[in-house]
Amino acid sequence: MKILVTGAGGFLGKRIVERLLEHGQTDIRCMLRDTSKGAALQTIAARYPAAQVELFAANLKNPAQITASLAGVQTVIHAAAALKGSPAEMFLDSVVASRNFLDAVAALPTAQRPRIVLVSSFGVYSVAPLGRNAMVDESTPLETRPAERDVYSYTKLRQEQMFWEYQQRLNLDLVVLRPGVIYGPGSGHFSNRVGLSLFGRFVHLGGKNLIPLTYVDNCAEAIVVAALSPQSSGQVYNVVDDDIITSGQYLSQYQRDVKPMKTVPVPYFLLMWGSGIVERYNLRSKGQLPAIFTPYKAATMWGGNRFSNARLKALGWRPVITTREGLQRSFEYFRNEPAKAS
């Protein structure tokens, strides 16, 4: 079976390719914008000499290149997404790119349309109305107020909605995975769920909230298990590891294992009060200061939830490594990479 991985050169994409090879897959096409940046993939491929790992240069803004990339493919794992840039750029790179991809799939004869595995995000859930410590599982409603969220969450929501629209229209074989906070060597050091660096201090906003961590290899394993499982068609799976820790635990372990930091803890009630002031000031001052905090954003990001991976486990997924080991590996890497600390 030929499997196409989009975004294969990215932090998660590389691990997806590795897990596919580990699961015995032998025909993988890796889509990258620039194949000269595929050295890490070549290193991985070299460990599996029996497999064919093809580096395929394509930009999802270019429909002709997408069509070429789909030739002979039975399964696509769509991991390409924008993590930064202006809102328009992020929308172009995630949503418009996905539309181009889906149009290319739609143009194929029905029998040649591949199974599609979409890497979505926890960001698509509407968690603000749930209340603190509510369980987030696959039945949690999708966000209804995307404009009030961060741009990344909005782009991921719109992207996933579009995949379901095409799935309905074309009866596609679609599987959606919604990872929480993907971490590991090479990731950012802190999710915003833990806190933010402001004015030379680390403002700790996560308190005792659980952080929905998923180590990059565990997340890639989940994607591969779902991609290769016939039962997953039309299903959604949250991706979060076992034994996840709280924001406070993450921060104290980080300070112990990576470096000490000056932190300012902000309790939730104070955060909500301050967010209300920031939002009102933004309106009253006609945008003189941006509404980076609003009560809705704060409730979404720092309200605190519990997370279920029961459905993923029922499919047969097991973490490749424990959270304890994942954090150890990450912090060891971070310790030697201080420049990326922010």
Added chain:
Amino acid sequence: MKVLRVGIVGCGKIADGHAEVLKFMEGAQLVAVCDRELLLAEQLAVRFGIPGFYGSLDEMLAKEHLDVVHITTPPGVHLALTRQCVAAGANVYLEKPLALTAKDGRALIEAVTGAGLQMSINYWPNFDPAAMEFKRILASGAIGDPVHVEAFIGYDLAGAYGQALMGDAGHWVHGMPGKLFQNMMDHIFNRVVPLLPDVSPEVHAFAFKRRPEVRNDSTDTMLDELRVYLRAGGVSAFGSLCSHARPVANTLKVYGTLNTVELDFSNRTVIFPASQRYPSSLGRLGPAFQMASRYFSQGWKNLGLFRRHEFQFFAGMTTLLDLFYASIRSGGQPPIPYSEILRTMDVMDRIIEQVYPAATEVSR
């Protein structure tokens, strides 16, 4: 006051700035946005709560009955889009650069004025609080007659806009005859030209590429350092676009027959340099304190603006749009004279001819 119905065509990065300003403006309502990529129009509409979004300008114009259209697309299509808007009776507000050549810019303005409508261009930094104060000083005669002008603008190739440019060899900026300079040097010459006598100036330009890296794509042909010397009558000017000096500065200094004044756009200061009043080394002790006092006083002024909620990042765009919309309502003079826009474009054309001669030949 009539509330103007406003639309935007071109929903890329800069459209966010227009939408942000329009969200808080009185006397105007952003009712629709348009992009040939409908999804881009949708995201702008959703994020700013704009009622209409379209994938076709003709459709937006037909359905929305707009008074003004902000054209925030790349400049190569400004003329064609302007003609469409004008045919539908809409005034236009355009992002810089106005067009790829002065000839196209002239045709654009003629298309607007020929239909009895108005246009303006988003030279918003020139309407920021400090820039308005600078204009008041010049108009008061406090510096006498200009003798020499220095305009400097820095650019960060690793910044948000720079990255978009350097990361995409197909970016529209690489397709313009004057590449990066054409996208940025309005901000030099729209400040210099109004200070020169109204005669065709001498223009001497040279440019070079300072960054050493080779990427083997079209980004390699882009020069990144520009220096221009101008003279018209008794006034000279020096303009620099600098991609490698830090901090990334944005300044204008006018040396006059009575005094000199310097405007710092980034820091929002307008300062008369101190001069030595008393002889000997003792006389040299005072100016630093004089300058400190002048900056302190400017800081207080800025604090007052902040307290009155007049210190937004795009405060200049709000002022410029207020003036432009007022001129639409009254039929009066637009805030930026068309002759100034065209003189600026003429200077830009001549610079591009000198620093990218081959590209200019092709574009002809």
